[in-house]
Amino acid sequence: MTVDFSRDKPIYTQLVEKICGDIIRGNRRLGDKMPSVREYALEVGVNVNTVQRVYKELEQMELTETKRGQGTYITNDRNKVDHLREQMKEKIVEQFFHSIEEFGFTKKEIMEQLQKQGEENK
Amino acid sequence: MISVQQVKYQYGKKVVLEDVTFTLPEGKIIGLIGENGCGKSTLLRLLAGVKNPTKGKIELGGQVITHQSAKEIAYLPDIDEFYPHLTGDDIFSFYQSQFNDFSKQKAEEIALFLQVEIDKKMKKMSKGQRGRIKMAATLGRNVSVYLMDEPFSGLDPMVREVLIKGLIKFLDGNNQTILLSTHELHEVEPILDGLLLLKDGKVASFENLEVLREDWQQDATQWMKKQYSKG
Numbered sequence: 395m396t397v398d399f400s401r402d403k404p405i406y407t408q409l410v411e412k413i414c415g416d417i418i419r420g421n422r423r424l425g426d427k428m429p430s431v432r433e434y435a436l437e438v439g440v441n442v443n444t445v446q447r448v449y450k451e452l453e454q455m456e457l458t459e460t461k462r463g464q465g466t467y468i469t470n471d472r473n474k475v476d477h478l479r480e481q482m483k484e485k486i487v488e489q490f491f492h493s494i495e496e497f498g499f500t501k502k503e504i505m506e507q508l509q510k511q512g513e514e515n516k
Numbered sequence: 517m518i519s520v521q522q523v524k525y526q527y528g529k530k531v532v533l534e535d536v537t538f539t540l541p542e543g544k545i546i547g548l549i550g551e552n553g554c555g556k557s558t559l560l561r562l563l564a565g566v567k568n569p570t571k572g573k574i575e576l577g578g579q580v581i582t583h584q585s586a587k588e589i590a591y592l593p594d595i596d597e598f599y600p601h602l603t604g605d606d607i608f609s610f611y612q613s614q615f616n617d618f619s620k621q622k623a624e625e626i627a628l629f630l631q632v633e634i635d636k637k638m639k640k641m642s643k644g645q646r647g648r649i650k651m652a653a654t655l656g657r658n659v660s661v662y663l664m665d666e667p668f669s670g671l672d673p674m675v676r677e678v679l680i681k682g683l684i685k686f687l688d689g690n691n692q693t694i695l696l697s698t699h700e701l702h703e704v705e706p707i708l709d710g711l712l713l714l715k716d717g718k719v720a721s722f723e724n725l726e727v728l729r730e731d732w733q734q735d736a737t738q739w740m741k742k743q744y745s746k747g
Contacts, residue, residue: 401735404726435684440706442689
C-alpha cells in the first residue's frame with residue numbers, strides 16, 4: 395500500500411527511517427533481500443530516483459549490502475543492527491526529554507508517571 | 517534535455533507566455549503547476565512542437581523543436597475527445613502506424629496493469645477508463661521526453677493512484693524525463709523531483725522538492741501558495 399508521507403520532511407529520510415524501523419522490529423531480518431528499487435518505489439508510491447537515494451543512504455549506514463547482479467541485502471552483521479537499535483533508543487529518549495523540558499516537568503514526576511502508566515499497560 | 521530560452525507566446529493581443537527560460541534535466545519527473553490560465557497548457561504545446569513560439573527558442577538535445585523533431589517527444593493532451601469511435605486496441609494500432617518508437621505489446625501490458633479493457637470503444641468508456649487508455653498509449657512510446665497535460669484531472673482517487681503507479685512502473689527513471697501539469701499536487705507530490713511554477717505567463721520558480729522539504733519544511737502546496745502571495 396502507498397505510504398502517507400509527512401510533506402514537510404524529505405521523503406527519502408522518511409523512507410530511511412521506515413526501513414530502519416522494519417529492521418529494528420525484525421520485520422526485515424539479517425541477510426534478507428530487499429525489493430528492487432523499482433519494486434520498492436511502486437510499493438510505497440514514490441519516484442524511482444528517491445528510492446535510489448534511500449538505498450544509497452542505507453548502504454552508507456552499512457545496514458545493507460549490494461551484491462553485484464543479485465540485488466540489495468540487509469547486512470549479516472548483528473552488531474550493526476544492535477548499534478542501530480541503541481541509536482534509535484537514544485534518539486527517542488532525547489526527544490522525550492526535550493518535550494519534558496519544554497513543558498517544565500521535573501524528571502522525578504515523569505519517572506513516577508512512567509512507572510504508573512507502565513504498570514497499567516502491562 | 518530540453519532547453520527553453522526567452523520564449524514568448526502571443527495569441528492575438530494576449531501575451532500568454534513571456535520571457536520563459538528553463539532547462540528540463542534528464543531523468544526527472546517535474547510537476548508544472550500554477551493557477552488556471554497561467555499558461556501551462558500553452559507551454560506544453562510549445563514544447564511538444566504543436567505550436568511555435570512567437571519569440572525565443574526551444575531545443576531538444578541542441579536541435580530546435582519543430583513539428584518533425586517533436587516525434588521524439590510523447591505528448592498527452594488534456595482533451596477528453598480522444599478518437600471516440602476507436603477502441604483502445606484501434607488507438608494502439610494507430611499509434612503504431614504513426615510512431616516508430618511505439619510498442620503495442622508494451623501498451624497492452626500497461627493497459628493490463630492499469631486494469632482497463634482495450635476492446636471497448638472510447639465513447640462507451642467512463643472518463644477514468646479513457647484516462648487509462650490515454651496513459652497506456654502515451655507510455656507505450658519509448659522516448660526520452662513525455663509531456664502530459666493534466667493526466668489526472670477529473671479522475672477519481674483510485675484511478676489517479678493506479679495512473680501514478682503506472683508512471684513509476686513503466687518509466688525508466690534514469691533516462692526519461694516527464695513534465696506533467698497538475699492541480700492534484702498533494703497526491704502527485706511523492707513522485708515528483710521538482711516543481712516548475714508558472715505565474716502570469718512567467719516562470720515564478722523552479723525548485724527541487726526534497727530541498728524544499730529539507731530547507732523550508734514546506735510541502736508543495738504551502739510553497740505554491742507562498743509563491744503566489746508574494747505579489
